[in-house]
Amino acid sequence: MLFQLPSFILFFVVFASGLRAIPDAFKKQYALVASIIFYSFWYVPYTFVLLGLILFGWLSCQLLSRSNGRLSLLVILSLLPLCYYKYTGFLLSIIGVDEQGFHLMLPLGISFVTFTLISMMIDQVRSKSPPASLLDVGLFISFFPQLIAGPILRTQQMMPQLDFLQVKGRQIIYNLPLFAVGIFKKVLIADPIARYIDPVFSNPAQYNVLDLAVAMFGFSIQIYCDFSAYSDMAIASAAMLGIKLPENFRSPYSAHSMNEIWRRWHMTLSLWIRDYLFFPLTRRLKTKLIYLSFLISMTLSGLWHGANATFILWGAVHGMLLIIEHGLGYERWISRTRLRRASGVMFNFLLWSLVIVLFRSPDLLTAFDFYQGFWQNGLGEFHDDHMLIVGLIAMTLLFHKFDQVDRIRQLFVRVSPIISVSISVGLIMGCSILAASQPQNFYYFEF
Known part of the structure; x- marks a missing residue:
């Protein structure tokens, strides 16, 4: 259901x-x-x-x-x-x-x-x-x-x-907008992007550079909007029943380093890995081998996502990136000025998107074909399908810093309850009817 x-x-x-x-x-x-x-x-x-x-x-x-x-x-x-x-x-x-x-x-x-x-x-x-x-x-x-x-x-x-x-009525009024934002992200952003990128990741060798780039950045947005949408709807549903669930995403693409993005992305999993895997490993391996704890923790995190070499490599690469950032003191350096932070956010999103190709690819050969296509395939031309996906990507990133549970709730608190509930119910019902015509699972249901 x-x-x-x-x-x-x-x-x-x-x-x-x-x-x-x-x-x-x-x-x-x-x-x-x-x-x-x-x-x-x-x-x-x-x-x-x-x-x-x-x-x-x-x-x-x-x-x-x-x-x-x-x-x-x-x-x-x-x-x-x-x-x-x-x-x-x-x-x-x-x-x-x-x-x-x-x-x-x-x-x-x-x-x-x-x-x-x-x-x-x-x-x-x-x-x-x-x-x-x-x-x-x-x-x-x-x-x-x-x-x-x-x-x-x-x-x-x-x-x-x-x-x-x-x-209670006030719980429903307070959390309906959060559920509405979640269903909006799933039905009107994640699902349309998924329909575009699925064929590209199935056979990347047949697509040009522009197709591949749109699919790569598109998947970063799809998986975020899909999974954060589920989290929003779960948190909102539980809160309507009097139960407070922890926040799971906090504008992760606003992060200026990989260490920061993992403090904002799937936060309950990141904290679980930190408390039950990373800290115990660090205590056993001692300070000199702390970097090995990063690699083991992230590789096992990749394996948790799926029984595939692509997930294992994806986790290992993230482990290496965390090690490099810690070793170089990158996070402290990049956060010193506003210009550095802005540059770090853009570079971080690019790096995240490049690595996430491994996560989305069905096997390592397909991932290799995808990466290879960036320098072997032709540039291609911009067409209408690109326009839709690029528009969804741009809209998501433009409003991304506001996409947090408390910010969404507080934004709608300022609006009259009649207006807030009317907009939320209308959006929920409209998206639900649209989703019923082409139902798609949440991406993380596979894990």
Whole structure:
């Protein structure tokens, strides 16, 4: 059930109406059942995978509350379903086994659920607090606004809020504009760009330099608008129900260095990697090998995104870029003057876009063809399709610094609620109807 489709809007209205009417004592049970139903709309059999992970998470916290000596084993066990569904075919190909007959459909959101499980277990050991109930664990993991693609939650952020599920008019008025901005970015920016660039990345050797450049920068905008749109709609939906989710994007293309962009891009994943992978690695490797922590962390981040050499190389390249910036003191140097910062923002976006070709390409050969096309293919001519994509790119970058959760909310707070709600509802319904004619998954549903 996609956020931008009429089916989700109907589901959410019915759920919110029921949550408002149901007694407080049963709100969490009601939300858990609704979240499981929401997940089952995608593929019913894999609902049992989600239920199994919930049960495993609850049992793990029960065990860890008695002894933390099992933490490493439980973390490894929690990774097994993810490894089985996502990496088995990739591992078979590495060892030379024909994996053509081994194709598993990836359970929706399993990468995000797995990271949520791991953070919950580690937080249980660190906090030494009493373990949560099965109901709380189930709702923490499966809460439908963030279940499929985050933001990645922390126990201390989410658990205390579960007792305060509620629907109030002012929450809806305050968060409708954020949902509307999200659906606008998905349906009117990300999806049109995707329809243009998909053929280019399928066979880049057949396209000229101008086509490749538009596709490359276009994908940077597509993946941002697509994923930040999901985050906006997830945060807005949860907030309408009384739950505050963490911000996931903060105008990342306004960053003047790669270190800064990773503090602004998919922030809950970046913080997860920092707290549960980078810091522990740094403590073990000591100060002299801190740069190795960057490389390992980012390479594993690439592997988390997908079982493909392109993702691994993409992560490793970003690890090397972070090492270079730290080694040269680049971030301090580039931030000293306004001119340097402005130049850094443009250079950063160019560099990000060049590297993200690896992320988008189906394999390394295609990525090589894409890069090779910049100096072997002809320049080409500017045509109407370019005009649309370049216009969407320019519009996104022009308003990019305002594209933050609190800024969007505060902007609409200044407007009369009647006008704000009318514009938001009209935009949501219009985009939803348009999306229903050509529904497209969110890009991160593949991960």
